Amino acid sequence: MARRRKIYEGKAKTMYEGPEPGTLVQYFRDDATAFNAQKHAIIDGKGVLNNAISEYLMLRLGEIGIPTAFVKRLNMREQLVRRVEIIPVEVVVRNLAAGSLATRFKLEEGTPLPRSIIEYFYKSDELGDPMICEEHITAFGWASTQELDDMMALSLRVNDFLTGLFLGVGLRLVDFKLEFGRLFNEDEFTVVLADEITPDNCRLWDVKTGDKMDKDRFRRDLGNVKEAYQEVARRLGVLPETAVAP
Numbered sequence: 291m292a293r294r295r296k297i298y299e300g301k302a303k304t305m306y307e308g309p310e311p312g313t314l315v316q317y318f319r320d321d322a323t324a325f326n327a328q329k330h331a332i333i334d335g336k337g338v339l340n341n342a343i344s345e346y347l348m349l350r351l352g353e354i355g356i357p358t359a360f361v362k363r364l365n366m367r368e369q370l371v372r373r374v375e376i377i378p379v380e381v382v383v384r385n386l387a388a389g390s391l392a393t394r395f396k397l398e399e400g401t402p403l404p405r406s407i408i409e410y411f412y413k414s415d416e417l418g419d420p421m422i423c424e425e426h427i428t429a430f431g432w433a434s435t436q437e438l439d440d441m442m443a444l445s446l447r448v449n450d451f452l453t454g455l456f457l458g459v460g461l462r463l464v465d466f467k468l469e470f471g472r473l474f475n476e477d478e479f480t481v482v483l484a485d486e487i488t489p490d491n492c493r494l495w496d497v498k499t500g501d502k503m504d505k506d507r508f509r510r511d512l513g514n515v516k517e518a519y520q521e522v523a524r525r526l527g528v529l530p531e532t533a534v535a536p
Protein backbone atom coordinates (compact mmCIF):
# COMPACT_ATOMS: atom_id res chain seq x y z
CA MET A 291 0.00 0.00 0.00
CA ALA A 292 1.38 3.41 -0.91
CA ARG A 293 2.26 5.56 2.10
CA ARG A 294 1.13 9.14 2.19
CA ARG A 295 3.63 11.82 2.97
CA LYS A 296 3.20 13.16 6.48
CA ILE A 297 3.45 16.94 6.51
CA TYR A 298 2.94 17.74 10.18
CA GLU A 299 2.01 15.99 13.38
CA GLY A 300 0.20 18.09 15.96
CA LYS A 301 -1.06 17.11 19.41
CA ALA A 302 -4.40 15.75 18.22
CA LYS A 303 -4.23 15.80 14.42
CA THR A 304 -1.86 14.68 11.70
CA MET A 305 -1.65 16.42 8.33
CA TYR A 306 -0.85 14.42 5.21
CA GLU A 307 -0.22 15.49 1.66
CA GLY A 308 -3.55 15.70 -0.15
CA PRO A 309 -4.60 14.12 -3.46
CA GLU A 310 -4.04 17.34 -5.42
CA PRO A 311 -1.53 20.16 -5.11
CA GLY A 312 -2.74 22.76 -2.65
CA THR A 313 -4.64 20.24 -0.53
CA LEU A 314 -3.97 18.36 2.69
CA VAL A 315 -5.68 15.51 4.49
CA GLN A 316 -6.39 16.38 8.12
CA TYR A 317 -6.55 13.22 10.26
CA PHE A 318 -8.20 13.45 13.70
CA ARG A 319 -6.51 11.20 16.26
CA ASP A 320 -7.86 10.17 19.68
CA ASP A 321 -5.04 11.86 21.59
CA ALA A 322 -5.99 14.38 24.25
CA THR A 323 -3.33 16.64 25.73
CA ALA A 324 -3.30 19.46 28.22
CA PHE A 325 -0.77 21.81 29.79
CA ASN A 326 1.43 21.79 26.70
CA ALA A 327 1.25 18.01 26.40
CA GLN A 328 2.44 17.32 29.95
CA LYS A 329 -0.83 15.46 30.38
CA HIS A 330 -1.83 12.94 27.74
CA ALA A 331 -4.47 10.28 27.24
CA ILE A 332 -6.30 8.49 24.49
CA ILE A 333 -10.02 9.19 24.45
CA ASP A 334 -11.45 6.39 22.33
CA GLY A 335 -13.45 7.82 19.45
CA LYS A 336 -12.66 11.49 20.14
CA GLY A 337 -11.13 11.89 16.68
CA VAL A 338 -14.28 10.62 14.99
CA LEU A 339 -16.48 12.96 17.02
CA ASN A 340 -14.24 15.99 16.46
CA ASN A 341 -14.08 15.31 12.74
CA ALA A 342 -17.88 15.34 12.51
CA ILE A 343 -18.32 18.36 14.81
CA SER A 344 -15.69 20.45 13.03
CA GLU A 345 -17.08 19.54 9.61
CA TYR A 346 -20.53 20.70 10.69
CA LEU A 347 -19.33 23.99 12.19
CA MET A 348 -17.00 24.85 9.29
CA LEU A 349 -19.81 24.19 6.81
CA ARG A 350 -22.24 26.41 8.72
CA LEU A 351 -19.60 29.16 8.96
CA GLY A 352 -18.89 28.82 5.24
CA GLU A 353 -22.58 29.35 4.57
CA ILE A 354 -22.53 32.75 6.27
CA GLY A 355 -19.49 33.79 4.25
CA ILE A 356 -16.60 32.99 6.58
CA PRO A 357 -13.73 31.81 4.37
CA THR A 358 -12.37 28.49 5.66
CA ALA A 359 -9.73 25.95 4.65
CA PHE A 360 -12.29 23.14 4.96
CA VAL A 361 -13.21 21.36 1.73
CA LYS A 362 -15.02 18.15 2.68
CA ARG A 363 -15.04 15.27 5.10
CA LEU A 364 -13.46 12.19 3.52
CA ASN A 365 -14.26 9.49 6.07
CA MET A 366 -14.74 8.98 9.80
CA ARG A 367 -11.38 10.45 10.75
CA GLU A 368 -10.25 12.55 7.82
CA GLN A 369 -11.15 15.72 6.04
CA LEU A 370 -9.78 17.34 2.94
CA VAL A 371 -8.59 20.89 3.53
CA ARG A 372 -6.89 23.56 1.50
CA ARG A 373 -3.22 23.91 2.16
CA VAL A 374 -2.61 27.20 3.92
CA GLU A 375 0.33 28.84 5.63
CA ILE A 376 -0.67 28.84 9.28
CA ILE A 377 -0.33 32.23 10.97
CA PRO A 378 1.42 31.47 14.29
CA VAL A 379 -1.13 33.37 16.36
CA GLU A 380 -3.89 31.67 18.35
CA VAL A 381 -6.94 33.90 18.64
CA VAL A 382 -9.00 33.31 21.78
CA VAL A 383 -12.47 34.86 22.07
CA ARG A 384 -14.14 34.93 25.48
CA ASN A 385 -17.72 35.65 26.50
CA LEU A 386 -17.62 34.52 30.13
CA ALA A 387 -14.66 34.41 32.48
CA ALA A 388 -13.10 30.92 32.61
CA GLY A 389 -9.76 29.16 32.45
CA SER A 390 -6.63 31.27 32.31
CA LEU A 391 -8.56 34.58 32.26
CA ALA A 392 -10.40 33.67 35.46
CA THR A 393 -7.09 32.69 37.08
CA ARG A 394 -5.21 35.78 35.88
CA PHE A 395 -7.76 38.28 37.20
CA LYS A 396 -9.17 36.22 40.09
CA LEU A 397 -12.63 36.17 38.53
CA GLU A 398 -15.19 33.56 39.38
CA GLU A 399 -15.66 31.20 36.45
CA GLY A 400 -18.89 32.02 34.66
CA THR A 401 -18.77 35.76 35.34
CA PRO A 402 -20.19 37.41 32.21
CA LEU A 403 -17.69 39.76 30.56
CA PRO A 404 -18.85 43.33 29.82
CA ARG A 405 -18.11 42.57 26.17
CA SER A 406 -16.42 39.80 24.25
CA ILE A 407 -12.67 39.87 24.76
CA ILE A 408 -10.10 38.82 22.18
CA GLU A 409 -6.70 37.60 23.29
CA TYR A 410 -3.71 36.47 21.25
CA PHE A 411 -1.22 33.73 22.02
CA TYR A 412 1.98 32.97 20.12
CA LYS A 413 1.78 29.44 18.72
CA SER A 414 5.01 27.97 20.05
CA ASP A 415 5.22 24.68 21.98
CA GLU A 416 8.77 25.56 22.94
CA LEU A 417 7.64 28.76 24.67
CA GLY A 418 4.36 27.29 25.98
CA ASP A 419 2.13 29.55 23.82
CA PRO A 420 2.77 32.86 25.62
CA MET A 421 0.11 35.55 25.60
CA ILE A 422 0.99 38.38 23.22
CA CYS A 423 -0.49 41.66 22.02
CA GLU A 424 -0.87 43.32 18.62
CA GLU A 425 2.51 45.04 18.97
CA HIS A 426 4.33 41.71 19.23
CA ILE A 427 2.43 40.31 16.27
CA THR A 428 3.25 43.14 13.89
CA ALA A 429 6.74 43.95 15.22
CA PHE A 430 7.90 40.33 14.97
CA GLY A 431 6.15 39.97 11.61
CA TRP A 432 3.87 37.08 12.60
CA ALA A 433 1.00 38.86 10.85
CA SER A 434 0.51 42.23 9.17
CA THR A 435 -1.87 44.87 10.54
CA GLN A 436 -4.27 44.02 7.70
CA GLU A 437 -4.16 40.32 8.54
CA LEU A 438 -4.64 41.07 12.21
CA ASP A 439 -7.62 43.21 11.34
CA ASP A 440 -9.07 40.40 9.21
CA MET A 441 -8.50 37.82 11.95
CA MET A 442 -10.19 40.00 14.54
CA ALA A 443 -13.20 40.78 12.36
CA LEU A 444 -13.62 37.12 11.38
CA SER A 445 -13.26 35.97 15.00
CA LEU A 446 -16.03 38.29 16.16
CA ARG A 447 -18.34 37.10 13.37
CA VAL A 448 -17.55 33.49 14.28
CA ASN A 449 -18.29 34.28 17.92
CA ASP A 450 -21.65 35.90 17.17
CA PHE A 451 -22.72 33.08 14.91
CA LEU A 452 -21.51 30.18 17.05
CA THR A 453 -22.90 31.72 20.24
CA GLY A 454 -26.37 31.61 18.67
CA LEU A 455 -25.87 28.21 17.07
CA PHE A 456 -24.80 26.60 20.35
CA LEU A 457 -27.49 28.39 22.36
CA GLY A 458 -30.01 26.81 20.00
CA VAL A 459 -28.89 23.39 21.25
CA GLY A 460 -28.69 24.37 24.91
CA LEU A 461 -24.98 25.09 25.11
CA ARG A 462 -23.27 28.27 26.27
CA LEU A 463 -20.18 29.17 24.22
CA VAL A 464 -17.90 30.37 27.02
CA ASP A 465 -14.71 30.81 24.99
CA PHE A 466 -12.81 29.26 22.10
CA LYS A 467 -9.55 29.37 20.19
CA LEU A 468 -9.20 29.89 16.43
CA GLU A 469 -6.30 29.58 14.03
CA PHE A 470 -6.01 31.26 10.66
CA GLY A 471 -3.94 30.64 7.56
CA ARG A 472 -2.90 32.38 4.37
CA LEU A 473 -4.52 30.87 1.32
CA PHE A 474 -2.40 31.66 -1.74
CA ASN A 475 -4.00 32.18 -5.13
CA GLU A 476 -1.54 33.14 -7.86
CA ASP A 477 0.17 36.26 -6.51
CA GLU A 478 -2.53 37.09 -3.97
CA PHE A 479 -3.55 35.58 -0.69
CA THR A 480 -6.45 35.81 1.72
CA VAL A 481 -6.78 35.04 5.43
CA VAL A 482 -9.01 32.03 6.04
CA LEU A 483 -10.16 30.13 9.11
CA ALA A 484 -8.12 26.92 9.52
CA ASP A 485 -7.54 24.09 11.99
CA GLU A 486 -10.68 22.83 13.78
CA ILE A 487 -13.59 23.95 15.94
CA THR A 488 -14.40 21.21 18.44
CA PRO A 489 -14.81 20.69 22.18
CA ASP A 490 -10.99 20.44 22.23
CA ASN A 491 -10.70 24.17 21.63
CA CYS A 492 -14.01 25.56 22.89
CA ARG A 493 -15.56 25.76 26.33
CA LEU A 494 -19.19 24.67 26.15
CA TRP A 495 -21.42 24.63 29.21
CA ASP A 496 -24.90 23.14 29.35
CA VAL A 497 -27.29 26.08 29.64
CA LYS A 498 -29.54 24.39 32.20
CA THR A 499 -27.12 22.45 34.40
CA GLY A 500 -23.87 24.34 33.80
CA ASP A 501 -22.15 21.01 33.11
CA LYS A 502 -18.89 21.29 31.21
CA MET A 503 -19.13 19.60 27.80
CA ASP A 504 -15.58 20.14 26.55
CA LYS A 505 -11.92 19.34 27.11
CA ASP A 506 -12.01 20.82 30.62
CA ARG A 507 -13.48 17.42 31.57
CA PHE A 508 -10.10 15.96 30.63
CA ARG A 509 -7.94 18.85 31.88
CA ARG A 510 -9.66 18.79 35.29
CA ASP A 511 -10.24 15.03 35.58
CA LEU A 512 -14.02 15.39 35.64
CA GLY A 513 -14.61 12.08 33.83
CA ASN A 514 -17.04 11.22 31.01
CA VAL A 515 -14.98 13.06 28.41
CA LYS A 516 -16.16 10.97 25.49
CA GLU A 517 -19.78 11.12 26.67
CA ALA A 518 -19.64 14.93 26.73
CA TYR A 519 -18.24 15.12 23.18
CA GLN A 520 -20.87 12.62 22.07
CA GLU A 521 -23.58 14.78 23.57
CA VAL A 522 -22.29 17.88 21.75
CA ALA A 523 -22.29 15.91 18.48
CA ARG A 524 -25.76 14.52 19.21
CA ARG A 525 -27.22 17.97 19.90
CA LEU A 526 -25.70 19.31 16.67
CA GLY A 527 -27.28 16.37 14.86
CA VAL A 528 -23.96 14.90 13.69
CA LEU A 529 -23.36 11.97 16.03
CA PRO A 530 -21.69 9.30 13.89
CA GLU A 531 -23.32 5.90 14.47
CA THR A 532 -20.01 4.16 15.01
CA ALA A 533 -19.09 6.66 17.73
CA VAL A 534 -21.87 5.38 19.97
CA ALA A 535 -20.53 2.91 22.51
CA PRO A 536 -21.96 -0.58 22.06
Ligand code: TMP
Pocket residue numbers: 382388389390391419465466467490491492493
Ligand atom coordinates in the same frame (compact mmCIF):
# COMPACT_ATOMS: atom_id res chain seq x y z
P1 TMP B 1 -7.52 29.27 28.44
O1 TMP B 1 -8.58 29.80 29.34
O2 TMP B 1 -6.81 28.08 29.00
O3 TMP B 1 -6.56 30.36 28.01
O4 TMP B 1 -8.22 28.75 27.11
C1 TMP B 1 -9.06 29.59 26.35
C2 TMP B 1 -9.72 28.80 25.23
O5 TMP B 1 -8.75 28.34 24.31
C3 TMP B 1 -10.45 27.54 25.71
O6 TMP B 1 -11.67 27.45 24.99
C4 TMP B 1 -9.54 26.40 25.35
C5 TMP B 1 -8.76 26.92 24.18
N1 TMP B 1 -7.37 26.47 24.19
C6 TMP B 1 -6.89 25.77 23.09
O7 TMP B 1 -7.61 25.50 22.13
N2 TMP B 1 -5.58 25.38 23.12
C7 TMP B 1 -4.73 25.66 24.14
O8 TMP B 1 -3.56 25.29 24.08
C8 TMP B 1 -5.26 26.39 25.27
C9 TMP B 1 -4.38 26.72 26.43
C10 TMP B 1 -6.58 26.78 25.23
